Amino acid sequence: MSSDNTITRFAPSPTGLLHAGHAYSALFSKQAAQQKNGRFLLRIEDIDFTRCRTEYEEAIYEDLSWLGIEWETPVRRQSDHLDEYTTATEKLRQGGLAYPCFCTRKDILAEIDQAGAAPHRTGDLLYPGICRDLSADEQQSRMAKGEEFALRLNLGKSLEATGGENLVWHDRQKGPQTARPELLGDAVLARKDIRTSYHLAVVIDDALQQISLVTRGLDLFEATHLHRLLQALLDLPTPEYEHHALIKDEKGSRLAKRKKSPTLRDLRNEGQSAQELINKLIDW
Numbered sequence: 001m002s003s004d005n006t007i008t009r010f011a012p013s014p015t016g017l018l019h020a021g022h023a024y025s026a027l028f029s030k031q032a033a034q035q036k037n038g039r040f041l042l043r044i045e046d047i048d049f050t051r052c053r054t055e056y057e058e059a060i061y062e063d064l065s066w067l068g069i070e071w072e073t074p075v076r077r078q079s080d081h082l083d084e085y086t087t088a089t090e091k092l093r094q095g096g097l098a099y100p101c102f103c104t105r106k107d108i109l110a111e112i113d114q115a116g117a118a119p120h121r122t123g124d125l126l127y128p129g130i131c132r133d134l135s136a137d138e139q140q141s142r143m144a145k146g147e148e149f150a151l152r153l154n155l156g157k158s159l160e161a162t163g164g165e166n167l168v169w170h171d172r173q174k175g176p177q178t179a180r181p182e183l184l185g186d187a188v189l190a191r192k193d194i195r196t197s198y199h200l201a202v203v204i205d206d207a208l209q210q211i212s213l214v215t216r217g218l219d220l221f222e223a224t225h226l227h228r229l230l231q232a233l234l235d236l237p238t239p240e241y242e243h244h245a246l247i248k249d250e251k252g253s254r255l256a257k258r259k260k261s262p263t264l265r266d267l268r269n270e271g272q273s274a275q276e277l278i279n280k281l282i283d284w
């Protein structure tokens with residue numbers, strides 16, 4: 001079988017134990033590489049020091065080994081590369097494409113309430129722009145007072161800078177897509193506490209690791225619209241994407257760490273073999 005230089009990756013966050021949905025995602029990515037005689041990489045997305053734990057990272061290695069998945073070493077751990085993410089956010093800030101945002105969640109909700117605008121999204125609300133046009137003086141004086149701030153994408157300026165309405169990307173299941181980063185609005189690129197964000201780190205790492213095919217769950221489909229814009233802003237290549245369906249439990253609801261879905265460790269302790277799980281996932 002010839003290789004077309006396909007490189008895929010599985011990029012879990014060590015914020016809990018993996019469940020069958022993660023197993024499916026990891027196997028999906030591994031198989032996509034194998035089909036092309038390509039490479040499969042594992043990346044540990046551990047930027048969120050408030051939630052990530054070493055014991056969960058160890059458990060990821062244990063679970064993947066149990067599933068019979070091998071990966072290349074050294075594994076890229078995002079926490080080893082925080083400076084690279086800061087360099088990128090600073091570049092965006094200096095280019096006027098990102099701005100400091102001092103708002104708390106409460107400020108944002110109050111503003112949305114006051115505007116009487118029903119948020120179009122549940123969960124992550126679109127930012128109403130409170131800090132978008134603060135003067136440079138006000139930004140400086142609030143920073144000098146030690147007020148904490150996040151960095152947000154200035155979506156309007158970013159679209160102007162890139163001709164963003166015409167950016168395209170390709171999903172192997174859903175076909176050609178025109179980027180719609182407005183779905184996420186002025187997204188946070190650097191959180192107040194961890195000074196970076198999933199969105200920023202993931203596009204940088206996918207580029208640095210030369211990932212040619214990003215496979216991940218459909219829950220991240222909307223995020224890809226923003227990632228495409230970030231690639232244009234940071235001069236990074238755009239990989240191909242394949243967003244796969246999410247594994248659900250018998251009641252049809254999505255598996256999740258926070259819902260205490262059975263973990264791979266639970267399944268193993270109950271005596272289930274990796275092959276039994278894999279057979280179930282294939283049938284699913």
Ligand code: GLU
Binds near residue numbers: 012045202215216217
């Ligand atoms: N770290 C993300 C997660 O565990 C996955 C990111 C991705 O595949 O792009 O949900």
